[in-house]
Amino acid sequence: MEIKNQTTVADFFLLGFSEHLRQQSLLFGLFLGMYLVTVLGNLFIILAIKFDLHLHNPMYFFLANLSFIETCFTCTITPKMLVNIQTQHHTISYTGCLVQMYFFMALVLLDDFLLAVIAYDRYVAICLPLHYSMIMQPQCCLLMVAASWLCSHLLAFPLTLLMAQFSFCASHSIPHFFCDPLSLLKLTCSDTHNFQVMMVIEAALSGVVPLTCVLVSYAHIIHTILKIPSAGGKHKVFSTCGSHLTVVTLFYGTLFLVYFQPSSSYSAKSGMVTSVIYTMVTPVLNPFIYSLRNRDMKGALWRFLSWGKCSTA
Numbered sequence: 001m002e003i004k005n006q007t008t009v010a011d012f013f014l015l016g017f018s019e020h021l022r023q024q025s026l027l028f029g030l031f032l033g034m035y036l037v038t039v040l041g042n043l044f045i046i047l048a049i050k051f052d053l054h055l056h057n058p059m060y061f062f063l064a065n066l067s068f069i070e071t072c073f074t075c076t077i078t079p080k081m082l083v084n085i086q087t088q089h090h091t092i093s094y095t096g097c098l099v100q101m102y103f104f105m106a107l108v109l110l111d112d113f114l115l116a117v118i119a120y121d122r123y124v125a126i127c128l129p130l131h132y133s134m135i136m137q138p139q140c141c142l143l144m145v146a147a148s149w150l151c152s153h154l155l156a157f158p159l160t161l162l163m164a165q166f167s168f169c170a171s172h173s174i175p176h177f178f179c180d181p182l183s184l185l186k187l188t189c190s191d192t193h194n195f196q197v198m199m200v201i202e203a204a205l206s207g208v209v210p211l212t213c214v215l216v217s218y219a220h221i222i223h224t225i226l227k228i229p230s231a232g233g234k235h236k237v238f239s240t241c242g243s244h245l246t247v248v249t250l251f252y253g254t255l256f257l258v259y260f261q262p263s264s265s266y267s268a269k270s271g272m273v274t275s276v277i278y279t280m281v282t283p284v285l286n287p288f289i290y291s292l293r294n295r296d297m298k299g300a301l302w303r304f305l306s307w308g309k310c311s312t313a
Protein backbone atom coordinates (compact mmCIF):
# COMPACT_ATOMS: atom_id res chain seq x y z
CA MET A 1 0.00 0.00 0.00
CA GLU A 2 2.77 2.35 0.96
CA ILE A 3 4.62 1.76 -2.31
CA LYS A 4 1.46 2.52 -4.22
CA ASN A 5 1.09 5.83 -2.43
CA GLN A 6 4.65 6.82 -3.19
CA THR A 7 4.30 6.41 -6.92
CA THR A 8 2.18 9.21 -8.23
CA VAL A 9 -0.20 8.54 -11.09
CA ALA A 10 2.16 10.12 -13.56
CA ASP A 11 5.11 7.79 -12.99
CA PHE A 12 6.09 5.30 -15.66
CA PHE A 13 7.57 1.86 -15.26
CA LEU A 14 10.46 0.78 -17.43
CA LEU A 15 10.01 -2.95 -17.56
CA GLY A 16 13.21 -3.45 -19.52
CA PHE A 17 14.86 -6.69 -18.68
CA SER A 18 12.72 -7.47 -15.64
CA GLU A 19 11.54 -10.74 -17.19
CA HIS A 20 15.05 -12.09 -17.14
CA LEU A 21 15.19 -12.36 -13.37
CA ARG A 22 17.95 -14.93 -13.23
CA GLN A 23 20.25 -13.07 -15.60
CA GLN A 24 19.96 -9.73 -13.79
CA SER A 25 23.46 -9.72 -12.35
CA LEU A 26 24.94 -10.89 -15.63
CA LEU A 27 23.13 -8.12 -17.54
CA PHE A 28 24.14 -5.58 -14.92
CA GLY A 29 27.80 -6.55 -15.18
CA LEU A 30 27.74 -6.58 -18.96
CA PHE A 31 26.02 -3.21 -19.32
CA LEU A 32 28.11 -1.59 -16.62
CA GLY A 33 31.27 -2.79 -18.34
CA MET A 34 30.11 -1.47 -21.69
CA TYR A 35 29.08 1.82 -20.14
CA LEU A 36 32.45 2.37 -18.48
CA VAL A 37 34.38 1.44 -21.61
CA THR A 38 32.22 3.78 -23.69
CA VAL A 39 32.65 6.75 -21.38
CA LEU A 40 36.37 6.21 -20.75
CA GLY A 41 37.18 5.33 -24.35
CA ASN A 42 35.40 8.36 -25.75
CA LEU A 43 36.81 10.72 -23.14
CA PHE A 44 40.22 9.37 -23.96
CA ILE A 45 39.73 10.16 -27.63
CA ILE A 46 38.55 13.70 -26.87
CA LEU A 47 41.58 14.32 -24.64
CA ALA A 48 44.02 12.73 -27.07
CA ILE A 49 42.75 14.98 -29.86
CA LYS A 50 42.70 18.07 -27.67
CA PHE A 51 46.29 17.64 -26.47
CA ASP A 52 47.88 16.47 -29.69
CA LEU A 53 48.80 19.23 -32.11
CA HIS A 54 49.17 16.68 -34.94
CA LEU A 55 45.47 16.09 -34.71
CA HIS A 56 44.33 19.68 -34.80
CA ASN A 57 42.46 19.48 -38.07
CA PRO A 58 38.75 19.41 -38.96
CA MET A 59 38.48 15.64 -39.26
CA TYR A 60 39.66 15.08 -35.71
CA PHE A 61 37.61 17.95 -34.34
CA PHE A 62 34.55 16.27 -35.82
CA LEU A 63 35.63 12.92 -34.38
CA ALA A 64 35.99 14.54 -30.96
CA ASN A 65 32.50 15.93 -31.36
CA LEU A 66 31.21 12.50 -32.28
CA SER A 67 32.85 10.98 -29.22
CA PHE A 68 31.32 13.71 -27.08
CA ILE A 69 27.85 12.98 -28.48
CA GLU A 70 28.25 9.24 -27.96
CA THR A 71 29.21 9.91 -24.36
CA CYS A 72 26.14 12.09 -23.79
CA PHE A 73 24.01 9.51 -25.52
CA THR A 74 24.99 6.62 -23.27
CA CYS A 75 24.72 8.89 -20.24
CA THR A 76 21.05 9.64 -20.98
CA ILE A 77 20.12 5.98 -21.13
CA THR A 78 22.47 3.56 -19.41
CA PRO A 79 22.81 4.91 -15.83
CA LYS A 80 19.05 4.90 -15.29
CA MET A 81 18.83 1.40 -16.72
CA LEU A 82 21.65 0.15 -14.49
CA VAL A 83 19.94 1.59 -11.42
CA ASN A 84 16.68 -0.05 -12.46
CA ILE A 85 18.31 -3.44 -12.89
CA GLN A 86 20.20 -3.19 -9.63
CA THR A 87 17.37 -1.93 -7.42
CA GLN A 88 14.58 -3.84 -9.17
CA HIS A 89 12.66 -0.60 -8.85
CA HIS A 90 11.42 0.24 -12.29
CA THR A 91 9.84 3.64 -11.89
CA ILE A 92 10.83 6.71 -13.83
CA SER A 93 9.03 9.99 -13.23
CA TYR A 94 6.85 11.45 -15.94
CA THR A 95 9.18 14.41 -16.41
CA GLY A 96 12.23 12.19 -16.32
CA CYS A 97 10.73 10.08 -19.04
CA LEU A 98 10.05 13.06 -21.31
CA VAL A 99 13.49 14.52 -20.69
CA GLN A 100 15.09 11.19 -21.51
CA MET A 101 13.03 10.91 -24.68
CA TYR A 102 13.97 14.45 -25.70
CA PHE A 103 17.70 13.87 -25.30
CA PHE A 104 17.48 10.48 -26.92
CA MET A 105 15.89 11.97 -30.04
CA ALA A 106 18.10 15.05 -30.12
CA LEU A 107 21.29 13.02 -29.78
CA VAL A 108 20.32 10.44 -32.38
CA LEU A 109 19.57 13.27 -34.80
CA LEU A 110 22.80 15.00 -33.91
CA ASP A 111 24.75 11.81 -34.54
CA ASP A 112 22.99 11.56 -37.87
CA PHE A 113 23.87 15.14 -38.92
CA LEU A 114 27.44 14.88 -37.72
CA LEU A 115 28.04 11.69 -39.70
CA ALA A 116 26.93 13.64 -42.77
CA VAL A 117 29.31 16.49 -41.91
CA ILE A 118 32.17 13.99 -41.52
CA ALA A 119 31.31 12.44 -44.87
CA TYR A 120 31.39 15.88 -46.50
CA ASP A 121 34.73 16.60 -44.84
CA ARG A 122 36.19 13.36 -46.23
CA TYR A 123 34.76 14.20 -49.65
CA VAL A 124 36.51 17.57 -49.70
CA ALA A 125 39.75 16.07 -48.36
CA ILE A 126 39.91 13.31 -50.95
CA CYS A 127 38.23 14.75 -54.01
CA LEU A 128 39.21 18.42 -53.68
CA PRO A 129 42.50 18.22 -51.75
CA LEU A 130 43.84 21.50 -53.11
CA HIS A 131 40.85 23.42 -51.82
CA TYR A 132 40.63 21.64 -48.49
CA SER A 133 42.13 24.30 -46.24
CA MET A 134 40.13 26.99 -48.00
CA ILE A 135 36.76 25.23 -47.69
CA MET A 136 37.23 23.70 -44.24
CA GLN A 137 38.10 26.87 -42.40
CA PRO A 138 37.60 26.90 -38.62
CA GLN A 139 34.54 29.17 -38.85
CA CYS A 140 32.97 26.89 -41.43
CA CYS A 141 33.55 23.79 -39.27
CA LEU A 142 32.15 25.53 -36.25
CA LEU A 143 29.14 26.63 -38.29
CA MET A 144 28.42 23.08 -39.45
CA VAL A 145 28.70 21.71 -35.92
CA ALA A 146 26.51 24.51 -34.53
CA ALA A 147 23.92 23.99 -37.27
CA SER A 148 23.79 20.27 -36.44
CA TRP A 149 23.19 21.04 -32.77
CA LEU A 150 20.51 23.58 -33.59
CA CYS A 151 18.66 21.40 -36.10
CA SER A 152 18.64 18.34 -33.90
CA HIS A 153 17.16 20.27 -30.98
CA LEU A 154 14.66 22.05 -33.22
CA LEU A 155 13.46 18.69 -34.51
CA ALA A 156 13.32 16.93 -31.14
CA PHE A 157 11.54 19.74 -29.31
CA PRO A 158 8.13 19.77 -31.05
CA LEU A 159 7.81 15.98 -30.80
CA THR A 160 8.48 16.14 -27.08
CA LEU A 161 6.01 18.99 -26.72
CA LEU A 162 3.29 16.95 -28.47
CA MET A 163 4.09 13.90 -26.37
CA ALA A 164 3.76 16.02 -23.22
CA GLN A 165 0.13 16.70 -24.09
CA PHE A 166 -0.83 13.05 -24.36
CA SER A 167 -2.68 11.39 -21.56
CA PHE A 168 -1.73 7.94 -20.40
CA CYS A 169 -4.94 6.62 -18.95
CA ALA A 170 -4.38 2.88 -19.03
CA SER A 171 -1.03 1.21 -18.58
CA HIS A 172 2.07 3.04 -17.47
CA SER A 173 4.38 0.11 -18.09
CA ILE A 174 6.84 0.68 -20.91
CA PRO A 175 8.13 -2.63 -22.25
CA HIS A 176 11.56 -1.14 -22.85
CA PHE A 177 14.68 -0.09 -20.96
CA PHE A 178 14.35 3.61 -21.73
CA CYS A 179 11.57 6.01 -22.72
CA ASP A 180 11.50 5.11 -26.37
CA PRO A 181 9.09 7.34 -28.35
CA LEU A 182 7.48 4.42 -30.20
CA SER A 183 6.83 2.50 -27.00
CA LEU A 184 5.30 5.59 -25.37
CA LEU A 185 3.12 6.10 -28.43
CA LYS A 186 1.63 2.65 -27.94
CA LEU A 187 0.61 3.46 -24.36
CA THR A 188 -1.23 6.70 -24.87
CA CYS A 189 -4.98 6.91 -25.24
CA SER A 190 -4.89 10.31 -26.96
CA ASP A 191 -5.15 10.87 -30.67
CA THR A 192 -1.66 10.39 -32.04
CA HIS A 193 -2.35 11.43 -35.62
CA ASN A 194 -0.48 14.76 -35.49
CA PHE A 195 2.44 13.20 -33.71
CA GLN A 196 2.75 10.46 -36.29
CA VAL A 197 2.54 12.86 -39.21
CA MET A 198 5.18 15.05 -37.61
CA MET A 199 7.38 12.05 -36.89
CA VAL A 200 7.19 10.77 -40.45
CA ILE A 201 8.05 14.22 -41.84
CA GLU A 202 10.97 14.61 -39.47
CA ALA A 203 12.20 11.08 -40.08
CA ALA A 204 12.08 11.72 -43.81
CA LEU A 205 13.94 15.04 -43.45
CA SER A 206 16.55 13.82 -41.02
CA GLY A 207 16.91 10.52 -42.80
CA VAL A 208 16.96 11.55 -46.43
CA VAL A 209 19.05 14.73 -46.30
CA PRO A 210 22.05 13.46 -44.28
CA LEU A 211 21.95 10.00 -45.83
CA THR A 212 22.00 11.49 -49.32
CA CYS A 213 24.94 13.62 -48.30
CA VAL A 214 26.76 10.53 -47.01
CA LEU A 215 25.97 8.43 -50.09
CA VAL A 216 26.89 11.16 -52.59
CA SER A 217 30.13 11.92 -50.74
CA TYR A 218 31.13 8.28 -50.70
CA ALA A 219 30.17 7.73 -54.31
CA HIS A 220 32.57 10.55 -55.23
CA ILE A 221 35.23 9.22 -52.87
CA ILE A 222 35.06 5.71 -54.28
CA HIS A 223 35.16 7.09 -57.79
CA THR A 224 38.30 9.06 -56.90
CA ILE A 225 39.92 6.11 -55.14
CA LEU A 226 39.39 3.88 -58.16
CA LYS A 227 41.32 6.40 -60.25
CA ILE A 228 44.39 6.30 -57.97
CA PRO A 229 46.94 4.17 -59.82
CA SER A 230 49.05 2.84 -56.92
CA ALA A 231 47.71 0.17 -54.58
CA GLY A 232 49.47 1.81 -51.64
CA GLY A 233 47.73 5.12 -52.28
CA LYS A 234 44.37 3.38 -52.54
CA HIS A 235 44.94 1.59 -49.28
CA LYS A 236 45.92 4.77 -47.41
CA VAL A 237 42.80 6.66 -48.49
CA PHE A 238 40.60 3.70 -47.81
CA SER A 239 41.89 3.13 -44.29
CA THR A 240 40.80 6.59 -43.15
CA CYS A 241 37.39 6.27 -44.78
CA GLY A 242 36.86 2.63 -43.88
CA SER A 243 36.43 3.38 -40.19
CA HIS A 244 33.93 6.13 -40.87
CA LEU A 245 32.03 3.94 -43.29
CA THR A 246 31.83 1.19 -40.65
CA VAL A 247 30.34 3.62 -38.13
CA VAL A 248 27.87 4.97 -40.70
CA THR A 249 26.74 1.47 -41.64
CA LEU A 250 26.28 0.44 -38.02
CA PHE A 251 24.32 3.60 -37.24
CA TYR A 252 21.91 3.53 -40.18
CA GLY A 253 21.67 -0.24 -40.23
CA THR A 254 20.40 -0.50 -36.67
CA LEU A 255 18.14 2.55 -36.97
CA PHE A 256 16.50 1.11 -40.06
CA LEU A 257 16.05 -2.21 -38.30
CA VAL A 258 14.23 -0.56 -35.41
CA TYR A 259 12.22 2.21 -36.97
CA PHE A 260 11.54 1.20 -40.52
CA GLN A 261 9.47 -1.87 -39.98
CA PRO A 262 5.68 -1.64 -40.22
CA SER A 263 4.43 -0.51 -36.82
CA SER A 264 2.01 -3.45 -36.65
CA SER A 265 4.91 -5.86 -36.60
CA TYR A 266 6.91 -3.77 -34.14
CA SER A 267 7.53 -6.17 -31.32
CA ALA A 268 8.84 -4.84 -28.06
CA LYS A 269 11.25 -7.74 -27.69
CA SER A 270 13.08 -7.52 -30.99
CA GLY A 271 12.94 -3.72 -30.73
CA MET A 272 14.72 -3.93 -27.40
CA VAL A 273 17.49 -6.14 -28.73
CA THR A 274 18.18 -3.80 -31.64
CA SER A 275 18.00 -0.85 -29.25
CA VAL A 276 20.72 -2.43 -27.14
CA ILE A 277 22.85 -2.45 -30.27
CA TYR A 278 22.53 1.21 -31.07
CA THR A 279 22.34 2.59 -27.56
CA MET A 280 25.19 0.52 -26.15
CA VAL A 281 27.11 -1.49 -28.71
CA THR A 282 27.65 1.23 -31.34
CA PRO A 283 28.92 3.84 -28.83
CA VAL A 284 31.31 1.32 -27.30
CA LEU A 285 32.63 0.30 -30.72
CA ASN A 286 33.26 3.84 -31.96
CA PRO A 287 36.48 4.50 -30.03
CA PHE A 288 37.87 1.12 -31.07
CA ILE A 289 36.94 1.51 -34.70
CA TYR A 290 38.62 4.90 -34.85
CA SER A 291 41.64 4.30 -32.71
CA LEU A 292 42.58 0.81 -33.79
CA ARG A 293 42.16 1.37 -37.49
CA ASN A 294 43.80 4.73 -37.64
CA ARG A 295 47.55 5.17 -37.42
CA ASP A 296 47.49 8.86 -36.42
CA MET A 297 45.02 8.15 -33.68
CA LYS A 298 47.07 5.25 -32.37
CA GLY A 299 50.14 7.45 -32.31
CA ALA A 300 48.24 10.14 -30.46
CA LEU A 301 46.95 7.69 -27.89
CA TRP A 302 50.47 6.41 -27.24
CA ARG A 303 51.84 9.92 -26.95
CA PHE A 304 48.97 10.79 -24.62
CA LEU A 305 49.70 7.73 -22.46
CA SER A 306 53.42 8.36 -22.27
CA TRP A 307 52.81 12.03 -21.58
CA GLY A 308 50.65 10.92 -18.66
CA LYS A 309 53.48 8.71 -17.45
CA CYS A 310 56.06 11.50 -17.74
CA SER A 311 53.97 14.00 -15.85
CA THR A 312 53.22 11.62 -13.01
CA ALA A 313 56.86 10.52 -12.74
Ligand SMILES: *[C@@H]1O[C@H](CO)[C@@H](O)[C@H](O)[C@H]1NC(C)=O
Nearest residue numbers: 061062064065068141142145
Ligand atom coordinates in the same frame (compact mmCIF):
# COMPACT_ATOMS: atom_id res chain seq x y z
C1 LIG B 1 33.67 20.26 -32.15
O1 LIG B 1 34.02 20.84 -33.38
C2 LIG B 1 34.34 22.22 -33.31
C3 LIG B 1 34.54 22.74 -34.73
O2 LIG B 1 35.50 22.06 -35.44
C4 LIG B 1 35.57 22.40 -32.42
O3 LIG B 1 35.93 23.74 -32.33
C5 LIG B 1 35.26 21.83 -31.05
O4 LIG B 1 36.42 21.89 -30.23
C6 LIG B 1 34.79 20.39 -31.13
N1 LIG B 1 34.32 19.93 -29.83
C7 LIG B 1 34.92 18.94 -29.15
C8 LIG B 1 34.28 18.52 -27.88
O5 LIG B 1 35.93 18.44 -29.53
